[in-house]
Amino acid sequence: MARVGYLLLLASSALELVPKELWNGKQVLASAKKRGKPPREMLLDVSMHGWDMKVLPERWARGRPDIVHVALLTAMDSPLYLEGKLEIYVHTRDGKLMEFKRGVRLPRNYEQFKGLMEQLLVRSRVPVEGEPLIWISDQSLEQLLRGRRVYVLESSSPPLSGELPDGAAFVVGGFQGGPLPSSIKSLGEVRSVYSRQLTTNAVVSLLLCSLEGQGGIGRIAFSSGEGGTRS
Ligand SMILES: C[S@@+](CC[C@H](N)C(=O)[O-])C[C@H]1O[C@@H](n2cnc3c(N)ncnc32)[C@H](O)[C@@H]1O
Secondary structure: OOOOEEEEEEEEEEEEOOOOHHOOOOOHHHHHHHHHHOOOOOOOOOHHHOHHHHHHHHHHHHHHHHHHHHHHHHHHOHHHHOOOOOOEEEEEEOOOOOEEEOOOOOOOOHHHHHHHHHHHHHEEOOOOOOOOEEEOOOOHHHHHHHHOOEEEEOHHHHHHHOOOOOEEEEEOOOOOOOOOOOOHHHHOEEEEEOOOOOHHHHHHHHHHHHHHHOOOOOOOOOOOOOOOOOO
């Protein structure tokens, strides 16, 4: 059966709990005390743990829950999502896949978002009881994307052009710096949306706007000026 709508996957996202090697870090312990949580149940966040993170491998692609938060808000505020024509998933750098119940909305407050993601990563589902709204999926990325045309978005690659087929999946890195891992690039055709590197949020915005234009959703009916309301 033909699929209706698109799939957005934030891949290799910089969203993880504080790793064991930082549990005794000065900044980690200070933020744990302030929040009344053990380090193992807190998100790694460069804005609070930047000094401690200096010892971490690939730290330039870690500890940025804010990137995921902003990109998810943009996607979930889009007409495409509101019309039920966009599925959204988050894949983390350490290989977890987050699924969202269709139509779910997230807190706009960053601290509340972090609390939600901490609960999800510790308990594998939110809320812990009752019907889950967000959960850690058992699916592999290959299973998730099977049967779809997949575009992996990366700067310095051939431009994404032409009509994008219904059911297509778009993979955008949910991290701050460095290339997408080759295991992610191999999921589909690697394409760019602009000639220079953009933020994750800018890429999601550009992409959703053009998909909405293509599907005739949320178009702004600009007046040409002729025969308008001017007296
Ligand atoms: C801040 S960037 C990471 C930087 C990465 N070195 C790059 O060049 O795309 C986050 C993600 O945004 C997407 N991205 C950034 N600029 C892009 C562009 N011009 N075209 C397509 N995707 C882009 C990629 O998926 C990337 O992984």
